[in-house]
Amino acid sequence: MAMDGKDMQLAATEIDVRLRLLRFNPERDTEPHFEEYTVKAQPMERLLDCLHKIKWYQDSSLALRRSCAHGICGSDAMVINGENALACKVLVKDLKQPITVEPIRGLPVMKDLIVDMDPFFQGYLAVKPWLITDDHEREPDRERLQSPEDRARYDDTTKCILCAACTTSCPIFWADEEYVGPAAIVNAHRFIFDSRDRGGRERLEILSLKDGAFKCRTAFNCTYACPRGIKVTKAIQEVKQAALFKSL
């Protein structure tokens, strides 16, 4: 919807934004604690801009990850007012103040908003998220063609940016970091249902293991948390169904 002159003026007016950040410095603290900050920002600015203002002008010791700052690299997933989201995709005007920002849950905090992503990426690597073919020894002499229908089969799960918002919103993952996690299953789905791929059986076997896809209890937190709008729980159910029918 187009903004009229008054709306534009309001959007450009800087307001005081209060933030509560969960800080943890392993060299000094034993437990994380909240610290409060106030920055000036326009309502249409993103939460990431506020965090930048804190880091650049108020407290340079604040540690956070961000890279592209445009919702594609997946570096700045955080718990924002209790919900997982990307700080670069949430606008100040949409957040209740004080804005509470915490590191994503279920992974060990290394400093402030930075967590150790190792368990997340180990789960991801375990499902072999690459194209597996049965003729990889041979130099391909033509393109691997695919019909639009076959491409559409796994379209939703190609959108994943590995931000970990889904996996770290999962109550099963909070309790047990050995759970492979929704993001890994989404990325397995992307290849299991790709008509050009030949590793589906192998991936389904991996996801049938203990702490694999069948540990999912359809809490739907992942679907709610995904900043890319992937129907994560649906993808997990499709993987479970494929694994079950393979076993039957």
Place this chain on the structure above:
Amino acid sequence: MATVHDVYRKNKPKAFSADRRPSSFEVWSWFFMRISGIILLFLVLIHLYIMHLIGEGVERVDFAFVAARWQNVGWKTFDWTMLFLSLLHGANGLRIIIDDYVASPRKRAAVKTTLYTATGLLLIMGTAVLITFDPRAGA
């Protein structure tokens, strides 16, 4: 003074590993939960209706009531199926919850051993009662 690396080493998290023997146990356990859940829904509702809602409800359930009911092999099968499915369904659910929340391998083994022993004992006791039940014993 602890550094980031010290903290990391101390809290080095566990993670999923595919480096294991393939097993479809979890697939079957998941499938069992779905099927037994659906069957139990009917069995338990019928059980509740018969035992608690008809007539004077639970007040009328005594030895004679049970003896009359178990004259019929169909009701014996009904009760044993409910016993078997509810015990396995419950025990399997608890097994999964234990895997979630009991992190220490030793504690996990202890809690699971207790669970399996209790489940096995209840199953044996219930089955023994059903098989050896003598309707003339009360007379």
